[in-house]
Amino acid sequence: MSPPATDFESKGSTHAKRRLSTGSIGTTTAPVHAYSSLTPMWAGIAGALVNGGQGFDIAIFIHDSVYNTDFASAVVPYTSNDPTKSASDIANHILQTFKKFYQEHLFKFLGASSLLSV
Numbered sequence: 001m002s003p004p005a006t007d008f009e010s011k012g013s014t015h016a017k018r019r020l021s022t023g024s025i026g027t028t029t030a031p032v033h034a035y036s037s038l039t040p041m042w043a044g045i046a047g048a049l050v051n052g053g054q055g056f057d058i059a060i061f062i063h064d065s066v067y068n069t070d071f072a073s074a075v076v077p078y079t080s081n082d083p084t085k086s087a088s089d090i091a092n093h094i095l096q097t098f099k100k101f102y103q104e105h106l107f108k109f110l111g112a113s114s115l116l117s118v
Helices: 014-021 083-105
Strands: 039-050 055-063 068-077 107-114
Touching: 039 083, 055 083, 068 083, 083 107
Parallel strands: 039 107
Antiparallel strands: 039 055, 055 068
């Protein structure tokens, strides 16, 4: 049996979101994305087959240059008969997880590393 999925536990700062979405004259018109002001972070990705090869457990670690700041894991369905589709599903899950974390926390990812199995 695979371990239960865990989502990121940290929450983005509402103050930072408000500051980065405020127009230059202090109005809350259309959001202005200040990508240069986002906190730089890195990611680590690990994965392994679980449930007798029926699922692929993916763990994503978010860290600054020194400390691990957050962690999430999920099991993505895996089909050994169609490795191309399984690889695409895994890649899509990873990218969607990064996108969700970025949007909630207003971080920019400078890099990611993964195990060879991923």
